[in-house]
Amino acid sequence: MADKPNPSADYIQRLLDAEEISPTLRxxxxxxxxxxxxxxxxxxxxxSGVTLLVILLVGVAxxxxxxxxxxxxxxxxxxxxxxxxxxxxxxxxVVRDLWLKKHSKKSQLAITYLITGAAGIFTVVAxxxxxxxxADPASTFxxxxxxxxxxxxxxxxxxxxxxxxxxxxxxxxLRIEFRLADLAERLKV
Amino acid sequence: xxxxxxxxxxxxxxxxxxxGDREAFEGxxxxxxxxxFYYLRRLAATEADAWELLQETWLKTLKSLHTLRDSRALxxxxxxxxxxxxxxxxxxxxxxxxxxxxxxxxxxxDGDGLAFDNAEQVHHALGRLSLPQREALTLYFxxxxxxxxxxxxxxxxxxxxxxxxxxAKLALRNILSPGDDHGR
Numbered sequence: 001m002a003d004k005p006n007p008s009a010d011y012i013q014r015l016l017d018a019e020e021i022s023p024t025l026r027x028x029x030x031x032x033x034x035x036x037x038x039x040x041x042x043x044x045x046x047x048s049g050v051t052l053l054v055i056l057l058v059g060v061a062x063x064x065x066x067x068x069x070x071x072x073x074x075x076x077x078x079x080x081x082x083x084x085x086x087x088x089x090x091x092x093x094v095v096r097d098l099w100l101k102k103h104s105k106k107s108q109l110a111i112t113y114l115i116t117g118a119a120g121i122f123t124v125v126a127x128x129x130x131x132x133x134x135a136d137p138a139s140t141f142x143x144x145x146x147x148x149x150x151x152x153x154x155x156x157x158x159x160x161x162x163x164x165x166x167x168x169x170x171x172x173x174l175r176i177e178f179r180l181a182d183l184a185e186r187l188k189v
Numbered sequence: 190x191x192x193x194x195x196x197x198x199x200x201x202x203x204x205x206x207x208x209g210d211r212e213a214f215e216g217x218x219x220x221x222x223x224x225x226f227y228y229l230r231r232l233a234a235t236e237a238d239a240w241e242l243l244q245e246t247w248l249k250t251l252k253s254l255h256t257l258r259d260s261r262a263l264x265x266x267x268x269x270x271x272x273x274x275x276x277x278x279x280x281x282x283x284x285x286x287x288x289x290x291x292x293x294x295x296x297x298x299d300g301d302g303l304a305f306d307n308a309e310q311v312h313h314a315l316g317r318l319s320l321p322q323r324e325a326l327t328l329y330f331x332x333x334x335x336x337x338x339x340x341x342x343x344x345x346x347x348x349x350x351x352x353x354x355x356x357a358k359l360a361l362r363n364i365l366s367p368g369d370d371h372g373r
Binding site: 011012014015016017018019020021022025026028029032033036037102104105106164167168170171174175177178181182184185 | 193
């Protein structure tokens with residue numbers, strides 16, 4: 001027998017091929033695995049999704065009420081409308097995930113963007129109105145409230161963006177490294 | 190060690206999964222299923238047990254993959270999960286009970302060592318080794334882990350891994366070539 005300092009890929013393959021596998025057990029494992037890879041939504045995640053949905057729907061109902069019943073400046077209506085659109089979009093994403101029984105990171109990210117965007121518009125509207133009513137303490141309070149809400153949303157959104165950005169950068173780096181390694185292997189061959 | 194492309198491919202799949210691409214996990218399964226099954230089959234009493242352990246490994250991986258910061262550490266991560274699943278099934282801690290003298294030279298590094306050309310014979314002979322030796326040698330043959338990673342997965346110092354490998358190779362040689370102490 002010859003010395004073999006390191007098992008080659010071919011050797012490993014032969015070793016793996018030497019393993020006798022029962023087709024019945026393999027099929028049973030595969031069907032269990034397929035079921036596992038499309039897992040149902042866990043009750044915990046479903047509960048948090050439903051809670052978020054209820055909050056969003058209450059917000060949508062309140063905004064619809066404001067838009068159709070309450071008298072307000074056109075600018076304020078623009079703010080409400082922006083909020084209504086983003087909350088409806090977020091509610092749609094939550095309903096879609098619940099319907100498909102999955103928890104999607106992309107939806108989660110999109111919801112943070114939608115709500116932060118709406119909070120930004122709301123803040124601009126509040127500030128714009130406050131500029132024309134500097135003597136009204138209520139307008140200052142509205143600006144402060146909108147600003148705090150916007151900052152909270154901004155942190156939430158930034159956190160999600162940073163995490164997503166870091167992973168995206170890592171993926172790109174790995175893709176480049178993979179191509180280089182693949183090229184190096186081809187050149188060796 | 191693994192070829193760079195395979196290691197990078199699996200690291201890429203981990204990052205894609207962490208970014209929300211659910212299909213990437215299927216890629217991870219395809220890439221690692223055979224090696225993990227081979228490893229688990231060496232630890233399990235029956236084939237059915239090995240399949241169950243493999244499924245358990247994937248389930249635990251699915252639950253904890255988001256915690257993996259260094260995606261290149263996936264092989265060690267998977268083998269650790271697989272080993273823990275197998276350990277929890279073993280009634281006695283057979284895997285940890287054998288001890289060997291440490292400070293054995295690294296046979297992988299100095300090129301001395303394996304004389305096991307016939308993979309099929311080696312495959313059958315592995316089954317006749319003690320569990321700790323079989324485990325260490327299986328990991329060695331599969332070449333998915335470095336010695337450091339093997340030490341991490343096995344939960345022993347690197348010196349123990351080297352000595353375990355050394356004695357496992359001697360034992361395997363004795364099985365393959367009885368009467369020839371060193372297989373030469």
